[in-house]
Amino acid sequence: MKTKNLLMMMMLFFSVTLFAQNADDKKVINDAEKAKAAFLEANPKMQGYFDDAKAYAIFPNVGKGALIVGAASGNGAVYERGVLVGMANLKQLDVGAQIGGKAYSEIIFFKTDKAVQEFMDDDFSFGSNVSAIAVNQAPPSFNITYTDGVAVFTLPKEGLMAEVSVGGQKFDFEAFD
Secondary structure, rough: OOHHHHHHHHHHHHHHHHHHHHHHHHHHHHHHHHHHHHHHHHOOOHHHHHOOOOOEEEEEEEEEEEEEEEEEEEEEEEOOOOEEEEEEEEEEEEEEEEEEEEEEEEEEEEOOOOHHHHHOOOOEOOOOOOEEEEEEOOOOOOOOEEEEEEEEEEEEEEEEEEEEEEEEEEEEEEOOO
């Protein structure tokens, strides 16, 4: 009897955990679709990046806070050729003259097979040599080039932050089975 109760408790725990994960993923996926629409509304020329990329990751809600040392994090949905293939998380750490907090959306486009594979193998990170373009402040030509097979765009949501900092972003990818 105790074994049966223990087994039932374990099954309940795992089903609740699985459901919670799926519910979180569904929210992120829904938010990612809304973020994609917001990026395209801010600059319709971005459609070319969605069409041409081998893969892209949309992080709809990235939060950042800083007082000399800054940190940011967010969860995202990953698409390969426009098809949802997994989830990812973003972590950022930087240091410099900075204070405040902000929320933004970020999209990373992958143009090469090598860049896609590095991202999906969790071997992908940004150093200070990759900069993001604020999509709503992009030049009228909007002809952004890829750096090492990667292009990054951000869309500010809210907050106020002053910063001159150096740091990087690290990503973890989890494919759907």
